[in-house]
Amino acid sequence: MNKRILIVEDNALLREMYRSALKPLGAELVETQRGLVVPDLVRSHRPHLVILDLILPDISGQDVLKSLRQNPDTASISVLAVTNAVTAGDEASLRALGFSGLVTKPIDIRTFAQTVARYLAS
Amino acid sequence: MSAASARWTTAISDREQLLGQDTVRRMSSIFLEELEAQLSGALEAVRTGDLLSARRAMHSLGGNAGALDLLELATLAQQCEAACLAKDASCAEALVREAIPLARENASDLRQRFGLT
Numbered sequence: 555m556n557k558r559i560l561i562v563e564d565n566a567l568l569r570e571m572y573r574s575a576l577k578p579l580g581a582e583l584v585e586t587q588r589g590l591v592v593p594d595l596v597r598s599h600r601p602h603l604v605i606l607d608l609i610l611p612d613i614s615g616q617d618v619l620k621s622l623r624q625n626p627d628t629a630s631i632s633v634l635a636v637t638n639a640v641t642a643g644d645e646a647s648l649r650a651l652g653f654s655g656l657v658t659k660p661i662d663i664r665t666f667a668q669t670v671a672r673y674l675a676s
Numbered sequence: 677m678s679a680a681s682a683r684w685t686t687a688i689s690d691r692e693q694l695l696g697q698d699t700v701r702r703m704s705s706i707f708l709e710e711l712e713a714q715l716s717g718a719l720e721a722v723r724t725g726d727l728l729s730a731r732r733a734m735h736s737l738g739g740n741a742g743a744l745d746l747l748e749l750a751t752l753a754q755q756c757e758a759a760c761l762a763k764d765a766s767c768a769e770a771l772v773r774e775a776i777p778l779a780r781e782n783a784s785d786l787r788q789r790f791g792l793t
Binding site: 565566567568570571573574575609611638639659660661663664 | 691694695696699702703706707710732735736738739740741742743744745747750754757
């Protein structure tokens with residue numbers, strides 16, 4: 555079965571980078587720039603992993619995660635937070651919120667691809 | 677060539693190897709397309725005390741800069757974000773003003789490397 559990844563990122567340049575960085579994994583990519591539509595997209599596409607920017611134009615990444623975790627249909631999906639040193643806080647506090655892991659910008663492409671591959675394999 | 681310039685040349689070559697030259701060129705093109713609006717938006721926002729908008733503009737700029745290994749600019753943008761979060765408008769404005777010439781210098785380097793206008 556083809557693995558699917560939902561990318562939630564409003565930054566066009568980063569989406570371009572993700573497409574190329576993740577291409578070798580052979581996963582199907584679904585993209586959105588908006589956080590509010592994520593629960594619907596997760597229900598309709600059933601991705602194996604969500605890569606979620608924490609600063610979005612319409613809602614915070616933390617609130618997107620909360621809505622996913624509150625719904626039994628979407629509660630168990632793996633969600634990687636993408637953030638920078640200013641907004642990250644520490645990884646432990648993000649994990650306590652329910653994030654599966656953290657990717658910090660500037661993104662190291664090799665580490666990023668390896669991290670995503672690990673979540674797809676699990 | 678300065679040490680910083682040599683470091684960037686090596687880093688961007690590594691990105692090209694990993695992502696492909698076409699992708700990094702497209703990323704550079706997006707950086708150039710968005711840059712002036714981000715800088716003027718951030719400056720206008722800090723001048724008027726709209727630190728939320730300033731933070732968003734500098735967050736976008738910092739994300740773009742980091743993805744192209746423009747680390748000095750990415751760091752300045754993050755510092756500005758932190759100042760906006762701390763509601764320190766004068767510090768945020770100083771950081772935006774510091775970022776402007778650096779961002780334009782970086783833009784010039786990208787134009788030269790990828791033959792972009």
